[in-house]
Amino acid sequence: GDPELVNKGGRKQLRVMYYYKHTNHVLGNAKDFQHLRMTESTKARIRNLVRLGLCTRRIIAKINLSGRQAYSHHKNGRLQREHVLTYEDVYNIYHKHFSDLTKLSEIDLESMKLWMSRLQTMKQFTVFTREHNQRGKDGTFIRKFAYGFMSSFQKSVYSSNYRCIGLDSTHGTNRSKYELFTIIVQDPLRLSAVPVAFLITNDHSHHSLA
Numbered sequence: 001g002d003p004e005l006v007n008k009g010g011r012k013q014l015r016v017m018y019y020y021k022h023t024n025h026v027l028g029n030a031k032d033f034q035h036l037r038m039t040e041s042t043k044a045r046i047r048n049l050v051r052l053g054l055c056t057r058r059i060i061a062k063i064n065l066s067g068r069q070a071y072s073h074h075k076n077g078r079l080q081r082e083h084v085l086t087y088e089d090v091y092n093i094y095h096k097h098f099s100d101l102t103k104l105s106e107i108d109l110e111s112m113k114l115w116m117s118r119l120q121t122m123k124q125f126t127v128f129t130r131e132h133n134q135r136g137k138d139g140t141f142i143r144k145f146a147y148g149f150m151s152s153f154q155k156s157v158y159s160s161n162y163r164c165i166g167l168d169s170t171h172g173t174n175r176s177k178y179e180l181f182t183i184i185v186q187d188p189l190r191l192s193a194v195p196v197a198f199l200i201t202n203d204h205s206h207h208s209l210a
Contacts, residue, residue, distance in 0.1 A: 038089060042082040046093045056090045108176055109145070112200060116147050124152040134203070148199040158196040162186060166193070178202050 042063075049059045064085050104114040119125040128148035133141040150158070164186035171179045183197040 036081045038081055038085075042085075043093060045082075046085075046090055047097060050094050050097045056087060056094050059090050059094075060085050060087065108174070108178065112145075112147055116149070119149050126150045126152075126155060128199070134205075144201075144203040144205075146199060146201040146203055148197060150197040154196040157194055158183070158185060160185075162188070168193075176202065177204075179204070 045063065046059060049062065054062070063082060102115075103111050104118075105111040116127060116129055120127050126149065128146070130146045132144055134144045136142050162185040166184045166186075168182045168184055169179060170182070171177075173180075179201055181199040181201070182195045184193040184195050186192070187194050
């Protein structure tokens with residue numbers, strides 16, 4: 001409420017009426033712990049579990065308290081940030097760990113080129129590369145590329161008699177507007193999708209890649 005001056009015992013005092021209202025947050029609520037910063041020791045513990053091969057959900061289950069434990073800790077004032085890890089908390093560390101392992105260069109395009117060169121030296125991979133210059137609307141040339149690869153196992157799966165073949169596209173995941181296309185077939189026994197070839201490109205045209 002608005003502050004007002006009051007006369008109390010011959011002395012003027014400022015009185016402020018406080019009405020408890022806080023949008024989307026309840027002070028003291030256990031859910032608000034997830035908005036606090038994680039300690040470095042908690043991050044290190046997550047990284048160690050990632051290195052051991054645990055998936056995101058298993059790491060959360062291993063570190064987080066059960067509902068009853070969390071309630072008890074919160075009631076006794078012992079609830080900590082590490083007790084209420086979210087999926088994003090763990091996934092961000094998980095993603096950075098594997099990104100550091102797989103990136104051969106800080107520049108995405110250079111990293112992909114290095115990976116394609118490495119795959120070409122491996123006999124178990126079939127590799128497709130295509131690069132060309134495309135004139136932009138402003139008259140300048142833009143380097144377009146398409147890098148595809150398929151392992152020998154994927155090739156054997158693709159050669160099998162599958163009735164259903166599909167094409168999946170992952171886009172809008174990076175600033176460079178690179179797209180990932182995946183050829184998938186349906187496993188006749190499990191009825192699940194199996195990826196059999198991958199293509200990464202920045203060419204959004206309808207021209208043939210061959």
